Amino acid sequence: MVTLKQLAEQLNVSVSTVSKALHESEEISKDTIDRVKALAKHLNYQPNKVAISLKSNKTKTLGVIIPNILNHFFAKVLFGIEEEATKKGYDIIICISNESYTKELQSLEVLGNGSVDGFIISIAEETQIKNQIQHIESVLQQDLPVVMFDRVSDVINCDKVVIDDFGAAYEATKHLLNEGRKQIVLLSNIEELSVGKLRVNGYLKAIEEASGYKSVPILVHIRSNDDLEASIDAMYKQYPKLDGILSVDNTTGVVALHKALKKGIKVPKDLSIIGFSDENVLPFTDPKLSTISQHAPDIGKASVDVLIERIKKGKPDHFQTKTIKTNLTLRATTK
């Protein structure tokens, strides 16, 4: 890599003159600026980023900590993060916590050593279950800004980007009720997560408010160790009259649809299904699954915007929580 010093030597000027010239300082003559720039271009000079970071105490790099990159939702958020960060001139360093508290902690520690200007994080399932948040507080205390998205913690005081999980589930349930469904099941494999709980609450609220709805709320939770397909078979056996399903995760809605079709249940005539699935599963459904669109890339984009603003402005009087709108996209599994 060519350095300022090398340019300076070749031009018989000082390093500081070269530096100023490249920044088009008023102090430097037009002529010198031109000569410096010409040589810099010729030798393909690129300022050493590490040196600039050391000097400025800024890295122009964001730390991104994601629970699971194999989850398509997070992949899409990451896509949005990468795009927006690049647009704003930031690099991203990513760590995958793999739903582990320890990995998350280590990632924060490793990147906290001056490697990044701030963090974007969605916390691991284990962290959320244990409600262990000291590691995040400690980053915040070092004046490194943090933006939490999707899986957030109420007890941490920082900027957040979320979707209206409660409202989205509420609306979807309302839709099923308006279709005249009599027994609507909530299906979930993310019981432990904050977002899972909010979605359950939205469902419960809508059911509760429904006048003339006779069934009790039915929650079918599938745990990660359970056999997914067997559990769904069991659900159909246990609730032979169910005529509406709200799946609040990416997978269970699609499987429930396949199983229903296999059983000969008419969708959407006798059963409506709405999922929180991503479009990536649509090629695998027929009829096409109706879903709640979460606009994952927008969540990523918003997280970057909020974080960069916070990096530039410093600690505020109070932090902001941005809510990204969802859409109920009705396709062919609802009337």
Next chain:
Amino acid sequence: MVTLKQLAEQLNVSVSTVSKALHESEEISKDTIDRVKALAKHLNYQPNKVAISLKSNKTKTLGVIIPNILNHFFAKVLFGIEEEATKKGYDIIICISNESYTKELQSLEVLGNGSVDGFIISIAEETQIKNQIQHIESVLQQDLPVVMFDRVSDVINCDKVVIDDFGAAYEATKHLLNEGRKQIVLLSNIEELSVGKLRVNGYLKAIEEASGYKSVPILVHIRSNDDLEASIDAMYKQYPKLDGILSVDNTTGVVALHKALKKGIKVPKDLSIIGFSDENVLPFTDPKLSTISQHAPDIGKASVDVLIERIKKGKPDHFQTKTIKTNLTLRATTK
């Protein structure tokens, strides 16, 4: 962040003494080492990574350039990369080329400024089609090592990690032939990619070698602008007698399976299907799709290992190409 200088001041010793003590230098007395370490621990001293990078001219960071994070294969490779890099004490900076040559070029330029010690890259579709590779050559000329994986270029001289695409497709086709299939179609939506071409060649070779096989080879290519499901419907219409499908991408095999079942074709009695799909699609298939397992995380892991070795050893006499084994995993869509 607490610095060496601060430790030195509090202990009334010099900065270099502190530095050496923390590295347990022979030069320093046991007593001093203990005192320094105690204070460092107490104040939670963390060496500033940027300063170390500047000094050592190493960042302990790898640049990873991926065409599309929404493609599950790449997400899995990234998972393997992240895991292995973390294990070896490296951070990863990721860029998503989004299949664009320009984005790829920019990423290499941005990270080439001393931000990373080397690159892991799978080239963009556009790059592969245009066969534009000057940007990668130029990185190599700066003595920044590059490891290419999956989508590699024959004309670039660097380390590579690939799977045996040709052999995998060859074996899978052989299997279909051994089942006694009479009309085997190759189905692909990745015609333009190097890996897509290799897989086609493996299929062709197996067909060619099959004595007593009457049908000509049949290649069904679906382009990104085509309607996937309509194209597959058209395939079944055009080849009513087809009894074997080798899908060489992640998606088309699953859709072909769904369509076949919908048409009432018995799988695997009257039709066998093998895909290059990832396990993530398996919950959406019934019968379960037989696939070629690509061991994507292993590709990521191997890429990291090769790159770090190259970073440490410097330019070799000749570069290595590592081939990751595939597995033909027979499930329920083959006999």
Next chain:
DNA sequence: CTGAAAGCGCTAACAG
């Protein structure tokens, strides 16, 4: 208009 010098945080040769 240009240059010398200090310093970001760290390491390492060299001196004491």
Next chain:
DNA sequence: CTGTTAGCGCTTTCAG
């Protein structure tokens, strides 16, 4: 055993 000094590449006063 400990300290002084120089230097990684850059920016930024402050002198000239």
